[in-house]
Amino acid sequence: MLFDPEIFFQQLINPAYLWGALLSIAVAAVSLIIATVIGFFIALGNTSKKPYYRGPAAIYTWFFRAIPALLLLLIMWNALPQLIPALKADWYTPFIAASVGLGLVESAFMAEIIRSALNSVDDGQALAGRALGMKPAAVMIKVVLPQAIRTALPPTGNEFIGLIKYSSLASVISLRELLTTAQIGVNITFRYAEYYAVAIIYYLVIVTLVTLLQSKVEKRFAWSSRNAPKRSVRTLGTQTVAVATAASRRRAADEPDETAETDDELAAREAAEAAEARLEKKGATE
Amino acid sequence: MTDIRDAVATPAAKPGTPTLEVRDLHKTYAGIEVLKGVEFAIDKGQVKAVLGPSGSGKSTMLRLMALLEPADRGAILLNGKRIGAEDRGGRMHHYPERRLAVERRDIGMVFQRFNLFPHLNALENVALGLTSVQDVAREEAKERAYKMLSRVGLGDRDHHYPSELSGGQQQRVAIARALVLNPQVMLFDEPTSALDPELVGEVLDVMEQLADEGMTMIVVTHEVRFARRAADQVTLFDSGIIVEQAEPEEFFENPQHERTKQFLRHVH
Numbered sequence: 088m089l090f091d092p093e094i095f096f097q098q099l100i101n102p103a104y105l106w107g108a109l110l111s112i113a114v115a116a117v118s119l120i121i122a123t124v125i126g127f128f129i130a131l132g133n134t135s136k137k138p139y140y141r142g143p144a145a146i147y148t149w150f151f152r153a154i155p156a157l158l159l160l161l162i163m164w165n166a167l168p169q170l171i172p173a174l175k176a177d178w179y180t181p182f183i184a185a186s187v188g189l190g191l192v193e194s195a196f197m198a199e200i201i202r203s204a205l206n207s208v209d210d211g212q213a214l215a216g217r218a219l220g221m222k223p224a225a226v227m228i229k230v231v232l233p234q235a236i237r238t239a240l241p242p243t244g245n246e247f248i249g250l251i252k253y254s255s256l257a258s259v260i261s262l263r264e265l266l267t268t269a270q271i272g273v274n275i276t277f278r279y280a281e282y283y284a285v286a287i288i289y290y291l292v293i294v295t296l297v298t299l300l301q302s303k304v305e306k307r308f309a310w311s312s313r314n315a316p317k318r319s320v321r322t323l324g325t326q327t328v329a330v331a332t333a334a335s336r337r338r339a340a341d342e343p344d345e346t347a348e349t350d351d352e353l354a355a356r357e358a359a360e361a362a363e364a365r366l367e368k369k370g371a372t373e
Numbered sequence: 374m375t376d377i378r379d380a381v382a383t384p385a386a387k388p389g390t391p392t393l394e395v396r397d398l399h400k401t402y403a404g405i406e407v408l409k410g411v412e413f414a415i416d417k418g419q420v421k422a423v424l425g426p427s428g429s430g431k432s433t434m435l436r437l438m439a440l441l442e443p444a445d446r447g448a449i450l451l452n453g454k455r456i457g458a459e460d461r462g463g464r465m466h467h468y469p470e471r472r473l474a475v476e477r478r479d480i481g482m483v484f485q486r487f488n489l490f491p492h493l494n495a496l497e498n499v500a501l502g503l504t505s506v507q508d509v510a511r512e513e514a515k516e517r518a519y520k521m522l523s524r525v526g527l528g529d530r531d532h533h534y535p536s537e538l539s540g541g542q543q544q545r546v547a548i549a550r551a552l553v554l555n556p557q558v559m560l561f562d563e564p565t566s567a568l569d570p571e572l573v574g575e576v577l578d579v580m581e582q583l584a585d586e587g588m589t590m591i592v593v594t595h596e597v598r599f600a601r602r603a604a605d606q607v608t609l610f611d612s613g614i615i616v617e618q619a620e621p622e623e624f625f626e627n628p629q630h631e632r633t634k635q636f637l638r639h640v641h
Contacts, residue, residue, distance in 0.1 A: 209488075211484060211486055211488040212488060212490065214441060214484070214488060215482075215484065215488035215489075215490070215547075216490075217441060217470075217473075217474065217477065218439055218441060218477060218480075218481075218482035218484075218551075219477075219478075219501070219502040219505075219506055219550070219551070219554065220474050220475065220477040220478035220502070220506045220554070221474060221502070221505055221506055222470070222471050222474045223470050223471065223474070225505045225506075229501060229505050230490055233492045234490075234491065234492055237492070308492070310491055310492050310534045310536065311534055311536070311537065312494060312532045312533050312534055312537055
C-alpha cells in the first residue's frame with residue numbers, strides 16, 4: 088500500500104481538519120490567556136517581600152509543575168464532575184475542561200517567565216515612576232509591565248507553540264482537535280501515512296503563522312523612532328508645526344546614533360538569553 | 374518660567390518658612406550610619422549645591438527628601454508641613470506608598486542614570502506624569518510636554534526613544550519630565566556624573582537657565598563650575614554630616630574648615 092496522493096489531497100481540504108486545527112489553536116490561546124493571568128499573580132506573589140504572599144505562590148507552582156498535563160486533563164474531565172455536580176451540566180464541554188486544565192499546568196511555567204521578565208526591568212524604572220508621584224498600580228501598568236512584556240514575549244511564543252501541540256492530549260477527553268481528527272480518519276481507513284501527513288502540514292502551517300505573528304508583535308516592541316507612525320502635529324499650534332518641520336529636516340540629515348545600536352543589541356541579546364535559559368529549564372523539567 | 378511659577382497649585386508658605394527642610398535626619402544601611410543627624414533647608418527660589426566625597430551621604434539625603442526611601446529618624450518638611458511620616462506615641466510611622474506618591478508630586482527628582490522610560494519616546498516620557506499623575510487630557514499633555522522639551526532644547530527630538538538619544542539629551546528629557554509637573558523644588562542627584570565630559574555642558578546650561586528663572590533647586594554634584602556660577606549656597610557633606618555651608622565665593626576662596634580645604638584641593 089503506497090502513499091496515495093489522492094487521499095492525501097482529499098483530506099487536506101477536508102473541513103474536519105480545518106475545524107480540528109482551529110480547535111487546537113483555540114484551546115492553546117484560551118489556556119495561554121488563563122496561564123498568563125494566573126502566572127502574573129503567582130509571579131507577583133513569588134517576588135513579594137511578604138511571606139503570606141510568597142508561601143501560597145510557591146505551593147501553587149510546586150503543585151502544578153509536578154502534575155502531568157495528561158493526568159490533569161483526566162481529572163478535569165472525569166474526576167471533577169463526580170466531585171462537583173455542577174460540572175455535569177452541558178456547558179462543561181471538553182473544550183472548557185481542556186483549556187482550563189492546560190491553562191493550570193501552563194500557569195506554573197508562565198509564572199516563571201513573568202517573574203524573570205519583571206526582575207529584568209531595571210530598579211531605576213520603578214524609582215523614576217515613584218519620583219513622578221505615580222501610585223504603585225500606575226508604576227506597574229505604565230512603567231514596569233510594558234518593559235517586562237518585551238522580555239517575556241519570545242519565551243511566551245514558545246509556550247504558545249508548545250500548547251498547540253499539548254492540545255493533542257485533549258484527545259483523551261474526546262476533544263476533536265487536529266490530531267484526534269487524523270486519528271479518527273485512520274481508525275476507519277487505515278491510511279496512516281496520508282492522514283498523518285495532512286496533520287503534519289496543518290501543524291507546520293499553524294506554527295509558521297504563529298511565528299510570523301510573534302515577530303510582528305515583537306517588532307512593535309522595538310522602541311525605535313524608525314518604525315514610528317508619521318508625526319501628527321494637527322493638535323499643536325502653527326508655530327510648533329514650523330519648528331517640527333525644521334526639526335524633521337534636521338533629523339533626516341542626522342546619522343544614526345551609535346549608542347542606540349548598542350542598547351538595542353543588548354536588549355535583544357538579553358531577551359534571547361532569557362528565552363534560551365527558559366528552554367533549557369523546561370527541557371530539564373519535562 | 375513665569376508660567377510655571379504661577380501654576381503651582383499649593384499655596385505659598387509663610388515668609389521665612391523654607392520650601393524644603395530636613396531636621397535631624399538619620400539613616401543606616403546594613404549597619405553603616407550614612408546620615409548622622411543632618412539639618413538642611415532651602416528657601417523658595419534658592420539654589421543649593423551639595424558637594425562631598427562619594428559615600429558621604431549627600432545622595433541619600435536627596436532620596437530621603439524625595440520620599441523614595443524612609444528615614445530612620447528625623448523629619449522632612451515641605452513649606453513647614455511634615456511629609457513622609459508622622460510621630461504617633463513617640464514612634465515614627467511612615468505613610469503608605471499610595472500617600473507618599475501624592476506627597477511626592479511637589480518634589481521633582483533627576484537621577485544620575487537618567488532613568489528615562491525606554492519604551493516611551495521623549496515626548497511620551499515627559500507627558501506620562503501629566504496623564505497618569507495629574508489626569509491631564511492626552512492631547513493637552515502632549516502639547517505641554519512638547520513645550521517643555523523645546524525649553525530644554527529638544528523640540529526636534531520629541532519622537533526619539535531614549536536609546537536613540539545621547540546621555541546629555543536623555544538627561545535633559547529627564548529634567549523636562551520632572552519640570553513639566555510644576556514641582557516646588559527640584560532635586561538633582563549627580564545629574565552629570567554619568568555623562569561623557571563633552572556632554573556635561575549642555576545639561577549644566579539647562580540647569581543654570583532654570584536657576585536664573587527662579588527654580589528652587591538642590592543639586593548634588595561634583596561640578597565646581599556649576600556650584601560657583603549658579604548656586605546661592607554651597608554645602609560640604611562628609612561622613613553623614615554637613616561640614617560647611619557658605620556662599621560660593623566664601624566657600625571656594627576662604628573655606629573655614631580643614632576638611633573643606635582638603636576636599637577643595639582634590640577637586641580643583
